[in-house]
Amino acid sequence: MRLAAQGRLPRLLFDYVDGGAHSETTMRANAGDFAQWRLMPRILRNVQHIDLSTRFMGARHRLPFWFAPVGYLGLLSPRGDIAAGRVACEAGTVMGISTFSIAPLEEIAGAAGQSACQLYMVRDRAITRDILDRAKSAGISDLILTVDTPVTPLRPRDARNGFRAVTRFGARHVLDMVRHPRWLADMARNGPVEAGNIARYDLGKGILEQSARLGREIDPRLVWDDLDWLRGVWSGRIYVKGVLHPGDARACRDHGADGVIVSNHGGRQLDFAPSAISCLPVVREAVGPDCEVLFDSGVRRGTDVVMALALGADAVALGRACAYGLGAFGEAGVARAVDLLREDIASTLALMGLASIDELKAQPRDEIIARITP
């Protein structure tokens, strides 16, 4: 999928999805550190029927994974965020809606089944309040507060390509698009694209200007009081996204969050931060069994999902795995990515002698997963 996405998308967009912060060390570690764990196969248990359903975000879902909020999906494929929402709905899981979605959150929520609204708190609290009101009116009860982005670090590929830094497309961007005619033809049929979720706020015209201005508006002054404020104004569930430290995870819980999302933003924020999978066991330990723990960053295979669940996650989110599918083949690509992962998780469970995700979650950890000693 990743290679097919690379072939179809302009370099500017492929690099935006594929790239990470600075040296991309954390991004690579996210995927690589799954190799530090080993799963235990068990034999002679009936695994003819595998049940992948499990509970998270207040409901039982048909899959143990959901779609992480990813900005600009509607640039990868026409109405791409709506397409992803539709696939999530058909697959029986949750769609994460990014603040930076191309379609307004209302439209994505309309196409999805259950969706979760991701929030970047901006300096202008009136915008934050309006997004909360809109999410509530759209029937959304799960809010994801992303907190690992007080600033956006250097992402060398984006800097090289002029992504987000520019407010007008230049000749090389046009050339980049022309060199990817399938993508261009698809997008041209749908007319000009805006940062549709935020276009109603006074942030200028066109996607480049709107995104650059909202990006600068993300509030770097956030403190725990702001989580208290959010808890006071939002009556649904709150998940704090971008938690790696056990003390922070405990504080999220104590400040009223329903759950934390163990994530380093797919290696797009602090380079040389630990991989998300290496932090998951201690975070689960820190918050105890009653606080939900969701996980993302580096998940590409069924074994990654199973390892994260074995290490204490209630469910796992897909960022790039979904975006590559969309960039490669549009809606069909996302559906294919879901199918592949579903099959992969089912066969992993079967080989471990487990017939369901719930059975996996009920196992004593030491019985099913072990860290290899260096």
Ligand SMILES: Cc1cc2nc3c(=O)[nH]c(=O)nc-3n(C[C@H](O)[C@H](O)[C@H](O)COP(=O)(O)O)c2cc1C
């Ligand atoms: C292209 C791209 C855009 C993203 N946009 C957002 C966003 O708008 N809000 C957010 O909270 N996280 C965003 N993320 C982070 C994802 O929600 C998720 O944490 C990350 O992709 C997980 O890592 P993975 O891509 O290795 O699965 C983005 C990630 C990517 C790759």
